[in-house]
Amino acid sequence: MIARAGLPRSPRDWAVLLALLAYATPFFWQLLTSLKPEAELMVLPPVFPSRLTWEHYRVVLGQSVMLRALINSLGVGIITTVLALGLGIFGAYGIARYPIPGKALLLLLIVGGTAFPQIATVSPLYLLMRALSLRDTWLALILANTSFALPLVIWLLTGFLQEIPVGLEEAASVDGASRPRAFRWIVLPLLAPGLASAALLTFLFSWNEFLFAYTFTATEASRTVPVALALFPGVFEVPWGDIAAASILASIPPVALVVGLQRYLVRGLLSGALRE
Amino acid sequence: MRSQRRASVQGLLLLAPALFALGALTLYPTLWVCWLSLQRRIPIFGVERFEGLGNFFFLATDPRFWKATQVTFVFTAASVALELVGGVLVALALRGQRSGARVALSFLLLAWALPSVVTAKLFEWLYNPAAGLVNFLLGGVALNWLGDPRLALPGLIMADVWRTLPFVTVLCYARLLAIPVELYEAAQMDGAGAVATFTRITLPLLRRILLIAVLFRTLDALRSFDLMFVLTGGGPAGTTETLTVYAYRSLFQIVQLGLGSAVGVVVFALVMLVAWGYLRALRHEGLAA
Numbered sequence: 001m002i003a004r005a006g007l008p009r010s011p012r013d014w015a016v017l018l019a020l021l022a023y024a025t026p027f028f029w030q031l032l033t034s035l036k037p038e039a040e041l042m043v044l045p046p047v048f049p050s051r052l053t054w055e056h057y058r059v060v061l062g063q064s065v066m067l068r069a070l071i072n073s074l075g076v077g078i079i080t081t082v083l084a085l086g087l088g089i090f091g092a093y094g095i096a097r098y099p100i101p102g103k104a105l106l107l108l109l110i111v112g113g114t115a116f117p118q119i120a121t122v123s124p125l126y127l128l129m130r131a132l133s134l135r136d137t138w139l140a141l142i143l144a145n146t147s148f149a150l151p152l153v154i155w156l157l158t159g160f161l162q163e164i165p166v167g168l169e170e171a172a173s174v175d176g177a178s179r180p181r182a183f184r185w186i187v188l189p190l191l192a193p194g195l196a197s198a199a200l201l202t203f204l205f206s207w208n209e210f211l212f213a214y215t216f217t218a219t220e221a222s223r224t225v226p227v228a229l230a231l232f233p234g235v236f237e238v239p240w241g242d243i244a245a246a247s248i249l250a251s252i253p254p255v256a257l258v259v260g261l262q263r264y265l266v267r268g269l270l271s272g273a274l275r276e
Numbered sequence: 277m278r279s280q281r282r283a284s285v286q287g288l289l290l291l292a293p294a295l296f297a298l299g300a301l302t303l304y305p306t307l308w309v310c311w312l313s314l315q316r317r318i319p320i321f322g323v324e325r326f327e328g329l330g331n332f333f334f335l336a337t338d339p340r341f342w343k344a345t346q347v348t349f350v351f352t353a354a355s356v357a358l359e360l361v362g363g364v365l366v367a368l369a370l371r372g373q374r375s376g377a378r379v380a381l382s383f384l385l386l387a388w389a390l391p392s393v394v395t396a397k398l399f400e401w402l403y404n405p406a407a408g409l410v411n412f413l414l415g416g417v418a419l420n421w422l423g424d425p426r427l428a429l430p431g432l433i434m435a436d437v438w439r440t441l442p443f444v445t446v447l448c449y450a451r452l453l454a455i456p457v458e459l460y461e462a463a464q465m466d467g468a469g470a471v472a473t474f475t476r477i478t479l480p481l482l483r484r485i486l487l488i489a490v491l492f493r494t495l496d497a498l499r500s501f502d503l504m505f506v507l508t509g510g511g512p513a514g515t516t517e518t519l520t521v522y523a524y525r526s527l528f529q530i531v532q533l534g535l536g537s538a539v540g541v542v543v544f545a546l547v548m549l550v551a552w553g554y555l556r557a558l559r560h561e562g563l564a565a
Contacts, residue, residue: 008376016369017376020383023366026398026438027386029409033401042407091294098287099280113302115551117499119520120544123527123537124308125301147301150294208391210502215528226393230506240401247397254389259382265389266381269443270450273488 027251034244041240056245066246068220069228076138076224077206077253080145084202085195087146088153093183095154096161097169107158113151114272118211129216136218144212149202152272156201159271160194161187197268200257204265207253225250306544312537320531331538341539343514344522350429351504351518352497355436359493360486362437363444368478370445371452381446388442396506399435425515428508432516436503440496444489451485452478487561491554498547519543 008014033041034056036049060066095103125144134140164187172182210226217223223231229250232243257265316327335341366384373380387395402409403421411417421431455478463473501520504510510517510525517525519539527536 007379008373010374013373013375016373017380017383019369020366020380023438024383024386025409026395026402027390030398030401044407044409044412047412087294087297090290094287094290098290099284100287100291101284112548112551113298115495115499115547116302117520117540117543117547119499119501119523120309120540121302121305122524123312123533123540124305126528127308127533128305143301147297150298154294204389208393210391210393210506211524226391226502229391229393229397240404240407243397244401247394250394251390254391255386258385258389262378262382262385265385266446266450269446273447273485273492 030244030247033241034248036241038241056241057249059239059242060245060249065220065223065228065233066225066249069223069225070249072138072222073207073224073226074253076141076145076222077203079138079142080149080206081199081202083142083146084149084153085199088150088157088198089191089195091150091154092157092161093187095158097166107155110151110154114155116148116151118148122211122215125212126215135216136222138222140216141206141209141213141222141224144216145206145209148209148212149205152205153198153202156198156268156272157191157194160191160197164190193264193267194271196261196264197271200261200264201268201272204254204257309537309540309544312533313541315534317533318531319533327534331535334535335538335542340514340517340522341519344517344519344539347429347514347516348498348518348520351433351436351516352494354433355440355497356490356493358433358437359441359444360490362441363489364448364482364486366441366445367448367452368474370449381449384442384445387438388440388446390439392439392500392502393506395435395439396503399431399438400507403431422508423512425513428512428516432504432508435507436497436500439503440493444493447485447489448482451482455481487554487558491551491558494550494554495547498550499543519546 008017032049035052035054037051037053038055040046040049094100095107100106129135129140129144134143168186168190169179169182172186173179177185207224208226209224210230213222213224213227214230217227229243229246232239232246313331314326314328315324316330317324370377370380390398400422403411405411405418405420405423408421410421411419419427421427459477460473463477468476499520500518501524504516504518505521505524508516510521520543523536523539523543525536526532526539530536
């Protein structure tokens, strides 16, 4: 229902589309800035530059900091997503399909977990990471991000699992399939869209996460994109063009997900909010 | 009975890894931070001793803490209110969209999906006093948005509203699409105007989703950190320093782990209090599930 492909066909629809295009101006302005020649940056008007240049991207990708940060963010994001989904899918299956004592309280705690403020646990986690000699490693970020994303993943997947009729698995077991086999061949394919939604939200969370990354990292070895952007070096003047280029690079995965996989994103967003 | 018990053991075994991760990396640090908040810990001076509620007594008379509390409340109230009104308006505009809704929604979700550090950088540039788009669009004024103590908080709130309004819109839009058209046709036949239709039909049907949106957004606003930390750093003159920024500065810049943890505990308590209050209100309305 939400996703209707194609361009508008009536003037009214064009008006709404253009209004929302205008809403995204801050982003497009940064995109334009990232392509402006250095000399034209601090002059406004004119709004549009005399020519477009890749110079800022060349500078940003030429420094090792940003390139390394993109790799770190991608690695941490993918591993966090795999780990959170791996832990979450079994946990959610346990909650949805087994008679666990205190299930209602457990679910309440998990929902509460999604509202958890990071600032409250950043100091003990910092001491923990230091004690385990994990400072400035991917593992520190992966562990912190996974534990933070896990409540939402379990919450989403439990809901999606409850929508799949138990009868299907029971029928399979009558036919002689073991529980793991029934899970693999019946539940998992039906759960795939839900898994995609949970994976998208987890990856986005990890890609965007700043507080843990800023606190637990110290060097290029593990600094993620948001941290590199926040610490963007400017010696004498603020390099607005380079910052703009770096911002656009940092935006590529979120923008790609919004444009390419909008359906799963919206579904995850909605089912996270709409149950209870 | 026996098979029942075997089933719950199996279920718990499936849950065990997730519960272990949450226990080690969320529950344990939560207990630890409460313990830290009762201590005086200044690593650079080698100070480390138990202080009881000393940090909280200090905060009770600390003007900076009360200022940060006030900023947090103003920020939360203003951004949630603006997001709610704006979010509903955009959702109403989108509902009438017969074609191109997916593309339109992409522009909106873009703002929501960007890292908040990127949002901070976008607005820092938009607010630039000399070459910023905001001053240019206001007719070439020379306002120093992030440097003026009167303008910094409104500037920060606008950036947050831009980033999170789409969330409210998506929730409301999905709800609006589920309202049967017949309801509106009936209202039209009864001669109801646009305003009456909105207040009598649309708004009551949106009520529950709006309550949920308010809950989610309030919790997010209370604990948000990235945007103000990167955009204004709490300045100028502490006018945008929220409790989270104060906690962070105490923890890692003044390096008073005990005091910073105490502020963190306050944020935690605030968030849980709001969540509990809302859940009670929702249940009271009989709107759960």
